[in-house]
Amino acid sequence: ESAIAAYQNALEVYTKSDFPIDWAMTQNNLGNAYINRIKGDIADNLETAIAAYQLALLVRTPEADPINCLTTSRNLGNLHFTQGNWQSAIIAYQQAITAVELTRSWSKDDDRRQEILEDGIGVYQNIIQCFINLLQYDKAVEYVERSRSRMVTELMASKDLYPKAEIAPQLLEEYYRLQQLLFNLSHPNSLGTFHGMSLTVAESRFYRGFSEEVEKPKLAEIEQIEAKRQEVWRKIRTSDPVLADHLQVNPLSIDQMQALIKDGETAILSFYTTEDDTYIFIVRQQDVQLYTCKGQGIETLQNWIFNNYLKPYVAYRNNQNPAWRNNMGEFLQQISQHLQLNQLISKHLSDIKELIIVPHLFLHQIPFAALPLNNLTISSTDTRLSPNGKKTTQPPAKLKTPEIKPTYLSDKFRLRVIPSCQILSYCEKRNKSTDSPKMGIVENATGDLIFTGYECQNLAKMFQVPNNFRLKYEQATVSNYRQLTKQVQILHSSHHATADLINPLESRLHLFDGQVTLANVFTWRLPELTDVFLSCCETNLALSRKADDILTIAAGFLSAGALNVVSTLWAVDDFATSLFCLFYYQHRQNSNYTRPEALYSAQLQLRNLTGKRLDGEYRQELEAYLQNIKTDENKNRVGQMKYYLALLCGQDYPFISPYYWAGFVSQGLR
Template identity: 45%
Template sequence: MGQMQDINQPSSHPEWLENLCRDYNHQRKPNIDEQRIQAYLQLIFSLLNCPNGQEMELLEANSDLVDGGLLEWIALVAADLAEKGNQNAADWLLNFASQLAEALGISSPSATPEEYLAFLQELLDTEYKSNGNPQAVYQVLQRHLNKLDTHFAQILKQVATAWISQHPEDAESIVVLIENISNLIQEFPLGNIANNLEIAIAGYAVVLQKREVNTEMWAQVQNNLGSAYRGRIKEDKADNIELAIAAFHNALQVYTPQAFPQHWAATQNNLGTAYWGRIKGDKADNIELAIAAYTQALQVYTPQAFPQQWVITQNNLGLAYCGRIKGDKASNIELGIKAHTQALQVDTAQAFLQDWAMNQNNLGNAYCERIKGDKADNIELAIAAYTEALQMYTPQASPQDWAATQNNLGTAYSDRIKGDKADNIELAIKAYTQALEVRTIQAFPQDWAMTQNNLGTAYWSRIKGDKADNIELAIGHYQDALQVRTPNAFPIECLQTSRNLGDLAFEIKNWQLASENYEKAIASVERSRNWATTDKRRHEILKDAIKVYEKMVQACINNDRLDKALEYSERSRSKTMGDIMASNRYFEQGEIDLKLKQAWHQVDPLNLSQIQGLIDNDKTALLSFYTTENDTHVFILLKDRLPQLFTCKGQGLKALQSWLWDNWLIPYVEFRDAENWEWKDKMGSVLAELSRRLQVNELIAKYLNGIEELIIVPHLMLHQIPFAALPVAVGGMGWGEVEPPGMGSQ
């Protein structure tokens, strides 16, 4: 956040505030918008008198009146009815308003418009009279916590805009007060943090209307607005971060290292933090941008001139190095440890206790991830660092930081090698549970979901207590986490939790639960891949998650959902094929149209009916091969029948696919490149062995009687096999290979 702007003396006595409030309050009286208010009242009267069950029809017929204003007037009418003794009608109206507000995503006002306006007047008056004293303003905010909501944000924006328009001579004074109030509310630690940020954003929107573009004052608001968007809880997280990045870049159009070195460094640090948390774009590239921004800031922030800012930026740089994707992982973590350790050297005098504790926490994180050194010793160093941080952090003074460190301590105990395993897990559960005292779904939904996920993993691995009870607790915590971690909002986090829950369900043979959560995991993978901007990153995402597709197929098979198993086997294949087609390395001789390339990345998988549509007649069968860790499955699909399954037991990735790599592909490459005749000499025996492993004769006898044509959809190394050359028993049918577009590939 930038420093609070100095307050200029207004053009007249503070009575101007009272006059403005009185003017605006008068404008809210019915005579200013009589027609709309009469329409509200008529609709409310109709709702009270319509037959039961016809309320929705009335609302649909008057959809232009269904908004926050209707809710306000329902509250006023209900109060009037109650005052006149008609409590039943009042209660019905209030209950109806509550349901309507929920449907609209609007919270019911906690005060009347007049009360909100009086609060705003008191707030601005205190800001003016105290000359911007934060404590004086915070006392007012604390007395009116119930009014710090989205309704107040709307009123602030409406009132301030009206005042500026009607009193241009006082516009600058109003803008200064609104900006300073917005800064203070953004930093206010009490109340609903999400609402506080909405109020601040509304205030900055008003201020920017009166700030000349590319001026110092405009840049200051842009920097503060960026901080508000970066921390914003409501709306889409990914979009909020993009808005933050845009605001910081706007500020840097004015803030240069020559003209405004301190502001430039502060904004570079903020920009780095936004890139570090960025959801859109390529993760690896975002981290590089964060490191570059932090490094820029450290050109100005030195331990001698700006010790506290240097410590904060060193801490951020340490985090970025520890999370870095590019470069050598072990070396990056060592750079992170170095950055945190350097910051702690400045903090030894305990001049900045909060920053010291923050660095201890992050140093603990670095030791947890450390590759070099002894793993057990690194975890002990992490536990020691977290414990040091908790000497400073308390749930009262630093609730968020305390909860984050408790969460991290829980993870360290979960991973601990030294000590008793059962006791370590109990310590982890205790730490996670304490973190949830602060991390609630209302106040900190993302952090709450993270700890719920961790707690689920701890209960899954718990040794003490009843195993069945622990499993149920683990499932419950994972499901809680997935309330927030959805494929669209947080795909990476959703992949983690849904895969965890899917694996747990797979372990206990709850195939329905497993397939439901692998489905979420796959949706998360595909959303992440669509957001990735490079072929390399898309490949990495799919490589890290390929087991999810495999387990989804197996869970569907075990759940007797062969249709879904076939669809997901094709889904994993089509995504890989789309990436291959869109990759530049396969089209070196010409450029690919950008829209075509994007279409390949977003290829829609075929469903069962579409796959069956590729089969022309009842004499044709489609055989789709899919190899898992343990087995190779062959899906048999006819034109008018549900899929059937033939499983080659024991012919998994290692037994079959690796065998083909060693005995078919490598010898073939050697034959092609160096005329090594071993491949040609052994071709017959290798194909005969493959036919035996795939149990071709049994497959034909059981499923392919009367079939005259085959569509073969291979998997992995099977793409390199000439299926027509596979030997079969005398009298058996021959193999003919046909591959329709979008399915297999040779």
């Protein structure tokens, strides 16, 4: 009561005409006081609060005062929301969202833009809920789309709307110079470590770096150079037309989303998790439907995924704990149950053959292709070799294969997984020729992978790749890689890569003399490039924050100009990946196969490949290849690989586990 009296007294001095800012602030505070008032009629107090907020918004407009407009309009929207006045809440939240997006457009700093969106994400969540409560699913999914993947979307807008707005060469040169200097300081004897004994650690295409501790004087120098590099990066980003000119990228309408669906047998599945539930929007050419996974909210679904899947994966990638791989089948079965896939399919997808999946938060890291639709799972025994040549786990003579195999989501639907519909829309608008495409290959840049050579020599024959478009080992430098991306339509990148889960802009491709980071790729414009296959580890791995901006190497190549990128969700097996790539491109050479069809066919071919067929059709060629690459330095390693090959040939279905085939994702055009 005292606060209300004080605010009312203040309003006798703070008039709208003489002190508009103070008057609006006091009206907002008065509204807050009436919401919390105990004395008097509740309905009257709420009406008075609404009137006070509305008066404050006469001054606190999105254009004049967006930050305070967000505060007051959010207060007003929340008041209506708690009272179940959905339409009135929507009006207030729309004004709040205008304020959020206008404030973002005024900032030239990526981190600050991300913070602004994350601070306002609750407004998006509530307006989505309002539209759902009103059964206006088309409007709800528009705001779902509007809140996600903004950084990548804005980068694509810059490059597509301003194709000649190149970054100042001197800025790029300085950035690359500082990055190379950092690499040299952090990896003092890197070239020597790529030979000989280093071969014993490369069963997967995940790069674990070097274990030597950096000396303290060097550490101080590294920190100074890193600070300079970050300063140059900020200058590069502020030269971006969207940031420099305070432009706002228009969000997609439902009509524009539906235009991405090319036939009546395709649907978009857009996932969205709130505190309480996960919503699955089913967007077809003519309508939008909704399936609700009740009780599957942030804690029960998203945090559960983080604790039971992503944290064990981090332990696995660091060679500390095999639980992630061994428990994969059981976990994926549980995910299918959490998402109620069978009920979703029977209710909404019985006539659908292709799905464009837009995940939310940690669902981006789930291999949708391997979500089982029956109660069968495949166990996975880790048969990777340790540095001394012994298996980390002694496998049985034959892994048990059930007589009835699991049926997966990818067996029922062709799948594409995209960060957002707007990213797919930009890919579709690009007018590129796919006739007589030239392929470029980047191969085994660090020299410690065994089977990438087998993979790439076969691809070179298949596509008649000239030697100058095939960068092997010491030819796979940062500079040569950059030039190759400008010259080809199809890029096959087969070497080590690492996702940085703390700073995703530092996720990187490992090359002979340095690294290509996601930040580097974000600066590229590749108008000729159509297809990228990142035959590396973790090129589609990232931990999503509240704003659901998935910053991965794969997203970087889509931003740079690619129409489609095949990438990986985890540290993939070297040998299985080599076979998978060959199967994929064999199917892609058939003009009747779309990219998702080729991906599924390769997955099916790999998982159904029997040990007997591996022995009869591939073993002789593979052993000849291993013999051909054998040297005094790697002869022990080659011998281990021959043993490994013999072990796989003795299994019924050596690659039946989703670990081998489900980590590959097709993003972009079909």
